[in-house]
Amino acid sequence: MDDRAEPPTYRQGGASTDERIDDLLDRMTPAEKAGQVTGTWAGTLRETHDLDDVKAAIDERHLGFAAPFGWGGALATTPEDAVAAVEELQTYAREETRLGIPLLFSVDAVHGHAYISGATVFPNGLGAAATWDPEGIEAAAAVTAREVRATGAHQNYGPTVDVGRDPRWGRVFETFGESPHLVGELAAAKVRGYQGEDLGDSAAPSDPDRVVATAKHFPAYGEPERGEDASPVDVSEYKLRNTFVRPFERALDAGVASVMPSYNSINGEPSHGSAAHLDGLLREELGFEGHVVSDWNGIRHLHEDHRTAADHADGVRQAREAGVDVASVGHAPHAERVVELVEDGDLDEATLDRAVRRVLRVKFDLGLFDQDPEDTADEAAAVETLGASAHRDRALETARDSMTLLENDGLLPLSGDEDVFVGGPNADDLVDQLGGWSVARDDGVPGETIREAIEDATAGDVAYAPGTTLDEPVDVDEAVRGAREADVAVLALGEGWYIHEFGPEALAGSETGDWPTRGDLRLPEAQRELVRRVHETGTPVVGVLVAGRPLIVDWMAEHVPALLMAYFPGTEGGVAVAETLFGGNGPSGRLPISVPRDEGDLPQYHDALAHPTPIGADEHPDSYDPLYPFGHGLSYTDFETTDLRATVEKGAEGKGAADPAERTVRVAVEVSNVGDRAGTETVQVYASQRHASRVRPVRSLVGFDRVTLDPGERERVEVPVPAERLGFHKPREGRVVESGAYRLDVAEESTTVDL
Ligand code: BGC
Numbered sequence: 001m002d003d004r005a006e007p008p009t010y011r012q013g014g015a016s017t018d019e020r021i022d023d024l025l026d027r028m029t030p031a032e033k034a035g036q037v038t039g040t041w042a043g044t045l046r047e048t049h050d051l052d053d054v055k056a057a058i059d060e061r062h063l064g065f066a067a068p069f070g071w072g073g074a075l076a077t078t079p080e081d082a083v084a085a086v087e088e089l090q091t092y093a094r095e096e097t098r099l100g101i102p103l104l105f106s107v108d109a110v111h112g113h114a115y116i117s118g119a120t121v122f123p124n125g126l127g128a129a130a131t132w133d134p135e136g137i138e139a140a141a142a143v144t145a146r147e148v149r150a151t152g153a154h155q156n157y158g159p160t161v162d163v164g165r166d167p168r169w170g171r172v173f174e175t176f177g178e179s180p181h182l183v184g185e186l187a188a189a190k191v192r193g194y195q196g197e198d199l200g201d202s203a204a205p206s207d208p209d210r211v212v213a214t215a216k217h218f219p220a221y222g223e224p225e226r227g228e229d230a231s232p233v234d235v236s237e238y239k240l241r242n243t244f245v246r247p248f249e250r251a252l253d254a255g256v257a258s259v260m261p262s263y264n265s266i267n268g269e270p271s272h273g274s275a276a277h278l279d280g281l282l283r284e285e286l287g288f289e290g291h292v293v294s295d296w297n298g299i300r301h302l303h304e305d306h307r308t309a310a311d312h313a314d315g316v317r318q319a320r321e322a323g324v325d326v327a328s329v330g331h332a333p334h335a336e337r338v339v340e341l342v343e344d345g346d347l348d349e350a351t352l353d354r355a356v357r358r359v360l361r362v363k364f365d366l367g368l369f370d371q372d373p374e375d376t377a378d379e380a381a382a383v384e385t386l387g388a389s390a391h392r393d394r395a396l397e398t399a400r401d402s403m404t405l406l407e408n409d410g411l412l413p414l415s416g417d418e419d420v421f422v423g424g425p426n427a428d429d430l431v432d433q434l435g436g437w438s439v440a441r442d443d444g445v446p447g448e449t450i451r452e453a454i455e456d457a458t459a460g461d462v463a464y465a466p467g468t469t470l471d472e473p474v475d476v477d478e479a480v481r482g483a484r485e486a487d488v489a490v491l492a493l494g495e496g497w498y499i500h501e502f503g504p505e506a507l508a509g510s511e512t513g514d515w516p517t518r519g520d521l522r523l524p525e526a527q528r529e530l531v532r533r534v535h536e537t538g539t540p541v542v543g544v545l546v547a548g549r550p551l552i553v554d555w556m557a558e559h560v561p562a563l564l565m566a567y568f569p570g571t572e573g574g575v576a577v578a579e580t581l582f583g584g585n586g587p588s589g590r591l592p593i594s595v596p597r598d599e600g601d602l603p604q605y606h607d608a609l610a611h612p613t614p615i616g617a618d619e620h621p622d623s624y625d626p627l628y629p630f631g632h633g634l635s636y637t638d639f640e641t642t643d644l645r646a647t648v649e650k651g652a653e654g655k656g657a658a659d660p661a662e663r664t665v666r667v668a669v670e671v672s673n674v675g676d677r678a679g680t681e682t683v684q685v686y687a688s689q690r691h692a693s694r695v696r697p698v699r700s701l702v703g704f705d706r707v708t709l710d711p712g713e714r715e716r717v718e719v720p721v722p723a724e725r726l727g728f729h730k731p732r733e734g735r736v737v738e739s740g741a742y743r744l745d746v747a748e749e750s751t752t753v754d755l
Pocket residue numbers: 071108157216295296
């Protein structure tokens with residue numbers, strides 16, 4: 001062999017990404033192309049998918065994606081195991097295959113790299129959203145990206161951009177809640193945190209601490225029928241565009257490089273087979289240029305469940321023609337079908353090439369071709385990076401800011417001298433504290449439980465008895481005795497670890513009992529009895545809810561003096577709860593989702609469409625009458641919001657005067673801290689169009705900002721609201737901002753502007 005021969009163009013770091021892609025694509029056989037757009041899983045369930053299986057699939061089917069991480073949570077994968085797996089597979093792909101194309105590794109690090117023991121685990125989506133803090137969420141995502149990359153993975157299956165419109169749905173905890181605006185802001189922040197400025201290109205690869213973000217699950221997933229996961233989301237175009245697609249647009253604006261379709265169907269079209277939604281809406285209309293990855297089994301569902309495809313091959317063809325680029329866990333059968341379809345003339349090779357190009361582009365942009373496979377990741381560095389103290393500090397900040405005080409008659413904050421009784425099923429359970437999409441065992445998980453953190457926080461005595469499991473009494477009498485002796489009883493109640501449809505045991509590897517269920521948003525009887533009995537002792541009760549969804553806690557709302565929503569707060573959640581109870585942290589979280597009074601009232605969201613009450617408003621209960629409204633959250637101090645003013649500023653010169661969409665509404669209010677402690681207030685701006693060509697929401701969130709004030713301090717807070725946000729998608733016309741009057745509300749203040 002002539003060792004002076006130039007390496008092929010695709011191996012030359014100096015060539016442009018386009019030149020390298022063209023050159024490589026030319027060299028690939030149909031089978032290599034088909035494999036390049038197919039992935040496999042090598043999770044901890046090693047008996048079904050071990051690394052040798054992955055290597056065999058790479059040999060035989062040329063797979064281009066792999067997921068060697070610990071999905072399902074049955075076992076904690078250590079950072080060392082993760083790095084070793086990544087390195088072994090990458091070396092194999094680079095050195096033992098004809099073209100040496102690197103693998104791309106993907107992972108679900110949706111609230112931290114939480115399937116790896118030792119990782120920093122942030123609050124799950126709903127808790128993160130309760131911070132209303134895009135900068136904080138961006139910083140948290142950057143930490144996650146660093147930890148993910150430290151174990152050698154490149155693509156994160158997040159952010160979740162679903163709008164959570166039904167609290168019965170088992171995935172509502174992953175969402176940023178019910179408001180398209182809040183979801184959009186936070187999803188965009190996560191994209192920036194994961195990807196950084198941009199993903200680079202082959203000449204200047206991206207920051208090695210960044211990962212490809214995946215906006216999921218497109219176009220609408222968050223309001224499934226009956227709250228049942230993956231059931232149809234049969235919405236009108238109006239609702240599809242204005243509620244569900246809107247936040248995806250924000251993620252696209254932030255440059256998200258990948259999108260994952262939803263499992264469900266819309267208008268009878270499963271998203272994975274919908275050319276209208278993927279090629280049409282996503283690519284042509286919204287201008288997405290990245291790669292679409294299937295959800296796991298999303299392609300198989302086409303023939304197995306939706307039955308819009310005759311067989312697997314037909315489903316593969318449909319998905320590819322619709323615009324799915326990567327079959328995330330298609331394994332060898334997917335790649336085989338693609339080859340057959342191309343050979344039989346049933347799938348245009350150009351369609352396959354289009355997907356291969358997109359995949360190769362990411363790999364070149366990330367610099368994977370120019371990296372020594374041995375340098376994919378480093379065990380020692382991974383161990384050091386995961387759970388680094390600066391990372392955990394960031395998680396603590398997020399957990400603190402998520403704490404949402406629902407009730408307080410003055411019992412909180414505690415002084416720190418009390419004898420405390422700690423009870424409830426979630427007081428001493430790190431796994432429940434992390435929530436789903438995390439390891440389901442606490443081996444090697446950093447962080448303190450609520451009980452441990454309370455022990456550190458009080459100078460008094462702490463007694464502990466769980467009283468119940470999530471749904472079975474253990475020893476309620478012991479809890480009652482403990483509470484009687486104490487100055488205050490803290491009961492950490494709520495839900496356990498679950499994903500999708502509440503933690504199928506096969507995935508969870510742990511018993512999850514009968515609770516939670518879709519139809520029941522109340523705590524199970526065992527937990528309710530515990531609260532009642534402890535309350536009867538006369539010792540004041542603080543309820544702490546460790547839960548992924550809004551729970552109907554009407555009895556507690558009425559009877560116990562203090563109630564704190566902690567969500568699934570992550571590794572630092574125990575400390576954040578204790579700090580909040582004892583006043584080291586002033587609670588500033590605000591509900592990102594409404595808490596209903598009753599399951600029968602669903603749906604309950606703040607931005608429902610206006611409608612008539614034909615028999616007269618007096619006889620008709622309010623349509624939106626939740627137990628706690630969207631945006632609710634108390635502080636340890638008191639804020640006053642006064643002097644709301646809104647002015648319409650013209651946009652870019654020449655255009656502004658004519659086009660309302662180009663304008664910005666400057667909303668300003670005076671916020672004063674009139675209490676005696678420092679605190680953080682969230683200014684929430686709601687808008688409603690007075691008269692419109694279509695029925696519009698009664699009101700909807702259009703802007704927000706946080707302000708931290710010392711006692712006696714006041715500040716004028718200005719929230720710019722681009723007028724475009726006041727508009728809506730009008731079927732057949734597109735996005736419109738209509739002229740006319742808009743009412744703006746902040747706290748109790750309101751004003752009107754004319755556009
Ligand atoms: C979920 C996705 C996730 C994928 C890979 C699916 O079941 O719907 O959100 O990214 O699994 O774990």
